[in-house]
Amino acid sequence: MSAGPEVKSDLWGILAEFETPEALVEAARKVTKAGYKRFDAYSPFPIEGLHEAMNFHRNRLPLLVLIGGILGGLAGFGMQYYANVFSFPLNIGGKPHNSWPAFIPITFELTILGAAFAAVFGMLALNGLPMPYHPLFNVERFALATRDRFYLCIESRDKLFDPDTTKSFLESLKPHGIYDVDR
16 A cells, blocks of 8 residues: 655755855856755845856746636636526617627726736745745844845755755865754
């Protein structure tokens, strides 16, 4: 009987602290080149070139916004069509019941509303928010990530993660410090 995915260790990950943004970008580049997939970088401000170094090109949010907009537009048009053709048909000025030019303003508004809701809730879902607890908050020095320190964490869920090998790999990147992140 299988109990689910194998847990390699009690660690959530290993965190490396860097003093400069350039060191963090270079470390992210080396971690990506080494083949790690489940890692993240933390800094007090956006760093140019960091997401390229992390090979962070795929983003599903635009597709979610497009789907939300299409669904919103179809819902707006569908509601008006149903109301004017089936539910309560009125002959106004001899026009056909499906006089679609009159449906454009509400269809447009619901398209925008659907896209906006998809953007907000899709962003929250893709980011895993709200997240009231994160194991990184247990590392005391991680509080400096909001001030002047830069961190890179390789998660234990990564296929290449081995506590000793990953730690020695991170040490080869010459960080200011390395910390075990408990679950």
